[in-house]
Amino acid sequence: MNARLPRQDRPFRVGINGRFLSQKLTGVQRYAHEIVTALGRRHGAGWFADGGFVTGLPANAAGQAQAYAGFAEPVVGRHSGYRWEQLEFPSVPADCLLNLCNLAPVRSRANILCIHDANTFTAPESYGWRYRAVQRVALPLLARRAAALVTVSHASAATIAQVSGVDLGRILVAPNGHEHALRWRPEAATLDPDALTTRPFAVMLGSRAPHKNLALVRAIAPALAREGIDVVVVGDAGSVFAGGEGDDGGLLCTGRIADDDIARLFGRALCLIFPSFVEGFGLPIVEAMALGCPVIASNLSCIPEICGEAALLRSPHAPQEWIEAVRLLASDPARREALVKAGSERVKLFSWDRSAGVYADLIDAFRRGEVPPVRR
Numbered sequence: 001m002n003a004r005l006p007r008q009d010r011p012f013r014v015g016i017n018g019r020f021l022s023q024k025l026t027g028v029q030r031y032a033h034e035i036v037t038a039l040g041r042r043h044g045a046g047w048f049a050d051g052g053f054v055t056g057l058p059a060n061a062a063g064q065a066q067a068y069a070g071f072a073e074p075v076v077g078r079h080s081g082y083r084w085e086q087l088e089f090p091s092v093p094a095d096c097l098l099n100l101c102n103l104a105p106v107r108s109r110a111n112i113l114c115i116h117d118a119n120t121f122t123a124p125e126s127y128g129w130r131y132r133a134v135q136r137v138a139l140p141l142l143a144r145r146a147a148a149l150v151t152v153s154h155a156s157a158a159t160i161a162q163v164s165g166v167d168l169g170r171i172l173v174a175p176n177g178h179e180h181a182l183r184w185r186p187e188a189a190t191l192d193p194d195a196l197t198t199r200p201f202a203v204m205l206g207s208r209a210p211h212k213n214l215a216l217v218r219a220i221a222p223a224l225a226r227e228g229i230d231v232v233v234v235g236d237a238g239s240v241f242a243g244g245e246g247d248d249g250g251l252l253c254t255g256r257i258a259d260d261d262i263a264r265l266f267g268r269a270l271c272l273i274f275p276s277f278v279e280g281f282g283l284p285i286v287e288a289m290a291l292g293c294p295v296i297a298s299n300l301s302c303i304p305e306i307c308g309e310a311a312l313l314r315s316p317h318a319p320q321e322w323i324e325a326v327r328l329l330a331s332d333p334a335r336r337e338a339l340v341k342a343g344s345e346r347v348k349l350f351s352w353d354r355s356a357g358v359y360a361d362l363i364d365a366f367r368r369g370e371v372p373p374v375r376r
Helices: 018-022 027-044 059-064 081-091 129-145 154-164 214-226 259-268 283-290 303-307 319-331 333-349 352-368
Strands: 012-017 051-057 072-076 096-099 111-114 148-151 171-173 201-205 230-234 252-255 271-274 295-298 312-314
Touching (some): 012 081, 018 059, 027 051, 051 059, 059 072, 096 352, 154 171, 201 259, 201 283, 214 230, 214 319, 230 259, 271 319, 283 333, 295 303, 295 319, 303 312
Parallel strands (some): 012 051, 012 096, 111 148, 201 230, 201 271, 230 252, 271 295, 295 312
């Protein structure tokens, strides 16, 4: 399949790579779902009236055939995983293919592709060897072959350009949004924070991959505990990550929990601590800000770009800085409230509808047979 002018004997059609519907919901899959949903709202309101969307689904996502109302009947394949993505998805009857989760069919030249990060290059120790091997071969190749390339932060764009050789000016930025967190219902939570601890606590969200820096959280927990502050860790290792084992002494670990439970934790937490060494975006940051939870975050990677002045930024290599930051928020309610207000303003910069507009522009460029626009 090659990028081309739309056929004149049928409406222009966009094929959606629905492999994410067969996967566990993490940040990347949430991004895909929210972008596709936002494009569906635009389509339902009259945009793209002379065309349509068709979702390609691997066999193990057949039960998601009704995921997006208003789209054409999904095309369900016989295979799953990489095999479906490479062999069957390119045959979906479409003029361009929308791929929102890092990978796309190599044989297609009509890919709109979102690569969220280049962490398998910058933090290879965080990933299992099989996943790392696939990503490190596929990411540069797909980035170079894509008709349009998108990522979620300017820092991520710079790293992807460096590891792939793609000109930075070709890479569009369409960040994650925050509105999904506003739909979470803390009153529907099944997890009671008071059952974990009745003391003040900081919360960390993320996998146990080494680049998430759980080691720092383990290091600061004993000192905080002596001051009457606990640390709650939410998340699990995940199937693609390495380094998920270790002693959790001093931490209150919930494992993976529902979104409503996360909302309730944020409502009760002293702050979110987000000490990653590298991220593509850092979705928990805007989720916490949206729900009134102040943020202490790493000063590396894309994180300062996302936080602006609305968080306390600290070195992920300096545990004492984090202890002092948590202590500050615990002892200074006015400072904490100022961060809450700053965060509620900061998240307005990150909108699913606005980011969906980046993809809508790309689709329109395909329909007109034009070269996609340069990075904005």
